[in-house]
Amino acid sequence: MTVAAARVKMGLEPRFLVIMGVSGTGKTTIATGLATRLGWHFQEGDALHPPANVEKMSTGQPLTDADRAPWLALCHDWLRAQVEAGHGAVLTCSALKRAYREQLRANGLPIEFVHIDTSATELAARLERREGHFMPASLLPSQLATLEVPGDDEPVIRVSGEKHPDVVLEELIRHFQTEG
Numbered sequence: 190m191t192v193a194a195a196r197v198k199m200g201l202e203p204r205f206l207v208i209m210g211v212s213g214t215g216k217t218t219i220a221t222g223l224a225t226r227l228g229w230h231f232q233e234g235d236a237l238h239p240p241a242n243v244e245k246m247s248t249g250q251p252l253t254d255a256d257r258a259p260w261l262a263l264c265h266d267w268l269r270a271q272v273e274a275g276h277g278a279v280l281t282c283s284a285l286k287r288a289y290r291e292q293l294r295a296n297g298l299p300i301e302f303v304h305i306d307t308s309a310t311e312l313a314a315r316l317e318r319r320e321g322h323f324m325p326a327s328l329l330p331s332q333l334a335t336l337e338v339p340g341d342d343e344p345v346i347r348v349s350g351e352k353h354p355d356v357v358l359e360e361l362i363r364h365f366q367t368e369g
């Protein structure tokens with residue numbers, strides 16, 4: 190779909206969204222839904238991890254700041270290319286710490302974060318159920334301990350990860366329509 194067609198479809202100006210939160214909170218579910226509904230470009234942040242990071246997580250070891258730095262740089266580069274192209278874009282990225290979010294927004298990129306908040310109990314149940322994903326449920330405690338919830342001084346939209354994804358998508362699209 191062209192940019193013009195997407196605008197006509199939903200009446201929305203392009204936005205540059207990072208769908209964030211801990212593992213299992215629903216980033217991929219919400220991001221793919223938004224990108225499909227709005228005709229915006231989508232990037233799965235997990236696909237930008239260096240293979241060594243995926244190997245580390247697969248074997249139950251949390252990533253360090255140093256591990257995440259090259260991955261965040263690739264996420265930033267992807268976002269910058271979308272902003273330069275001027276079409277709406279949606280990236281999944283855990284973006285757990287404020288410093289990581291600052292790295293994503295560097296160079297004045299007009300990024301907005303959508304933080305999906307889900308209770309630890311629900312997350313644990315989802316990760317235990319999920320199959321075919323490299324991230325083990327055993328890393329959930331470190332994900333929760335690392336998360337610095339975005340502050341009110343950050344560009345963040347907060348949504349509940351415990352509502353049905355369709356409800357969250359409707360809420361977000363309504364929010365974008367209201368804000369113009």
Ligand SMILES: Nc1ncnc2c1ncn2[C@@H]1O[C@H](COP(=O)(O)OP(=O)(O)OP(=O)(O)O)[C@@H](O)[C@H]1O
Binds near residue numbers: 217351354
């Ligand atoms: N709102 C929801 N209610 C119930 N289940 C959900 C919801 N959103 C996602 N799920 C399910 O929870 C699991 C995790 O969702 P998803 O892969 O979208 O999360 P994620 O944040 O992208 O995870 P990760 O960062 O580990 O890749 C999936 O099995 C998905 O189907």
Ligand SMILES: O=C(O)[C@H](O)[C@@H](O)[C@H](O)[C@H](O)CO
Binds near residue numbers: 212252257284324
């Ligand atoms: O910052 C991190 O620790 C990682 O990005 C993780 O959050 C995973 O990549 C993701 O959640 C996949 O399950």
